[in-house]
Amino acid sequence: MRNISPKTAQKIAMAGIWAGGAVTVGILLLIVIYVLLRGIPSLSIDFLFTAPKGGLSGDGGISTIIVSTVYLIGTTLIILVPVGIGAAIYLAEYAPSNKFTGVIRYGVEVLAGVPSIIFGLFGFALFVTALHFKFSILSGALTLVCILLPTMIRTTEEAIKGVPQAYREGALALGATRWQTISRVVIPAAMPGVITATILCIGRAIGETACLYVTMGGSAAMPSSLLSGGRTLSLQVFYLAMETRALDKAMATAAVLILIIIIVNTFTTWLAHRFYARMGGNV
Amino acid sequence: MKIKKFGEKIPQSLFFIIALSALSVLALITVFILIEGVPLISKVGVFKFLFGMKWAPSLGQYGIFPMIVGTVFVTTGAIILGVPIALCCSIFLAEFAPKKISNLVRPAIQLLAGIPSVVYGFWGLIFIVPFIRNYMGGPGLSILAGSIILAIMILPTIISISEVSILALPPLLKEGAFALGATHWQTIRGVLLPAAKSGILASIILGIGRAVGETMAVIMVLGNAVALPKSILDPARTLTTNIGIEMGYASGEHQQALFATGIVLLVIIMILNASAQYAIRRK
Structure with a gap:
């Protein structure tokens, strides 16, 4: 019999669909639990605060790596946040709905799809070579700004658009100018979203x-300025896994990465929920 | 009054200029990569560059056909393995999952999207690669390993976009099908999936884009040999990994050849993104 009754088909499909959900979560758990279980035993305060020896042994901890990562992300944010917010304010509040605004939006969209390694090539050609920043934290940070720009612009724009129209109307009705409305009412209200x-x-x-692999140089030493080379946590996992036998250290570093991502994700979800609950509740 | 008006104009023009940042970065990327890469392509010849079988920078031979084949194989494998799971999971989330379960699955997918690619690569290196070596033969570092890792990495992209496009359908469609006596699966297969087709197609294309563009995780599990692979258990090299591996020590013509590889990659990504946009808009 080739014809399956609709009821049987329904049962088979249901099984497949539930399995799809289960497999997705299962893979995630497999990776996260595997890395944490094998990585956390080699994690210690010592590991976090000792400098790596560098070279092929892979001995030591990740103190200089953490410092490089913090320098890199700090520098990136100092440039990224103002630019991202500015562009988002324009797109959400000022942009007329014409063709050129469409082109700007399309640019953001396309930039979001460009692979990291292409940004790396670009950063290498512009920051490392043409501007003579060499392989450095600064070159890496500027490249990161370019990569993260679409994420920052789109998410901030959503946040600004999430502020209820009544806020703007209220401010304008009180005689505030457009810029006063944006700077004193809309932006403060959108702050949690930002x-x-x-x-x-x-x-x-x-x-x-x-992108950092080809712009930051990968030195494991303590960075002395933004023009020093450096290694991020992710790069450290890569170098340890590919060039040394210190797989336990690589695993411990990977565990640190996963823990950071879990914390970041939990925090953003919590913040976003609170933000939208508040905006929704006030309309 | 005039001063006030002038004060109003400043922020508007300032934010307009900032909003052009994404567009300018996109233009700069294109210009820089073309400037560095085009001379080599014109020297070697487009046809010989794209379809040349031999990549030997020390001998001045630059043919990237093995890398193109590697990219196509690894990506196809990732799509074959990843798409069915992702589609089942998105239908599960949109149609079946009880609220309690979907509130657990969604953050899990977010986490899956947030895990750094080196962690996937490292996990693949110590979990998937030995498994393939021990149970299926070959060196383990292989197209199959790359496809499995990429299949996992594209899950979040496909799941979230497909789910949104299923959820965006008007409820009338479903109610109508139910009223005609269709089972839930018949409704999904005959009504909902065809209606959400363009969104699902776009999600798959964007997933392909992500797989084609991924670099670090692939370097770690693919073996990176420059040769036409004969089976899925053979190592291979993709366009992205070709750039990533050799950028560190390339100079002169060799470096230009890597930028030229970047041009080919960028063109592929642009075509994929444009088709995804087209699929979404056609609706």
């Missing part, structure tokens, strides 16, 4: 590797 966008970008910055 913070969410920023933390989201921090999460992505921590995970980026390919």
Whole structure:
């Protein structure tokens, strides 16, 4: 019999669909639990605060790596956040709905799809070579700004658009100018959303590797300035896994990464929920 | 009054200029990569560059056909393995999952999207690769390993976009099908999936884009040999990994050849993104 009755088909399909959900969650649990179980035993305060020896042994901890990562992300945010917010304000509040605005939006969309390694090539050609920043934290940070720009702009724009129209109308009715309305009413109200966008970008910055692999140089030494080379946590996992036998250290570093991402994700979800609950509740 | 008006104009023009940042970065990327890469392609010849079988920078031979084949194989494998799971999971979330369960699955998918690619690569290196080596033969570092890792990495992209496009359908469609006596599966297969077709197609294309563009995780599990692979258990090299691996020590013509590889990659990504946009808009 080739014809399956609709009822049987329904049962088979249901099984497949539930299995799809289960497999997805299962894979996630498998990776996260595997890395945490094998990585956490080698994690210690010592590991976090000892400098790596560098070279092929892979001995030591990750103190300088953490410092490089913090420098990198700090520098990135100082440039990224103002630019992202500015562009989002324009798109959400000022942009007329014409063709050129469409082109700007399309640019953001396309930029979001460009692979990390292409940004790396670009960063290498512009920041490392043409501007003579060499392989450095600064070159890496500027490249990261380019990668994260679409995420920052889109998420911030959503947050600004989430502010109820009544806020703007109220301010304008009181005689405020457009800029006063935006700077004193809309932006403060959208602030939790902007913070969410920023933390989201921090999460992505921590995970980026390919573009930094070709712009940061990968030195494991303590960075003395923004023009020093450096290694992020992600790069450290890569170097340890590919060039040393210190797989336990790589695993411990990977566990640190996963823990950071879990914290970042939980925090952004919580913040976003609170933000939208408040905006929704006030209309 | 005039001063006030002038004060109003400043922020508007300022934010307009900032909003052009994404567009300018996109233009700069294109310009820089073309400037560095085009001279080599014109020297070697487009046909010989794209379809040349031999990549030997020390001998001045630059043919990237093996990398194109590697990219196509690994990506196809990722799509074959990943798409069915992702589609089942998105239908599960949109149609079946009780609220309690979907509130657990959604953050899980977010986490899956946030895990750094090196962590996937590292996990693949110590979990998937030995498994393939021990139970299926070959060196383990292989197209199959790359496809499995990429299949996992594209799950969040496909799931979230497909789910949104199923959820965006008007409830009348479903109610109508139910009223005609269709089972839930018949409704999904005959009504909902065809109606959400363009969104689902776009999600798959964007997933392909992500797989084609991924670099670090693939370097770690693919073996990176420059040769035409004969089976899925053979190592291979993709366009992205070709750039990632050799960028660190390339100079002169060799470096230009890597930028030229970047041009091919960028063109592929642009075509994929444009088709995804087209699929979404056609609706």
